[in-house]
Amino acid sequence: MGIGILTDRDSGESVMYCNTDEVAFGPVFGADEDPAEFLEWLGHETDKDARSVERNPLCDFVVRWRNEVEENEAEASGERHFTEPGAWSGGFASNH
DSSP states (O other): OOOOEEOTTTTTOOEEEETTEEEEEEEOOOOTHHHHHHHHHHHHHOOOGGGGHHHHHHHHHHHHHHHHHHHHHHHHHOOOOOOOTTOSSOSSOOOO
C-alpha cells in the first residue's frame, strides 16, 4: 500500500496514484518537477499522506512546495518569482 508515480515518457509530466486502488489524484506535475520530492516535503510539513488530503488543499500544498523550490532556485540565481496559494497552475489527474 502506498503512493506510486506515473510519468508520461513523451511529455515527462507525472501524476501520483494510490497503488492500492489504482486511482490517480492531485495535480499534474511538470517535466521539471519531481512528485517524490513533493511527497517528502508534504510529509515533513504536515505528517499527512497525500491520499488523505482533499483536492483543493492538496493543490495549495503543491503551490507552497513549488514556491519553496522557486525561492531556493531564486536565492541561487538572485531572482524571485512566487505563485499565491489558491492560484495553482496545473491540471487534476482525477476527481478522487
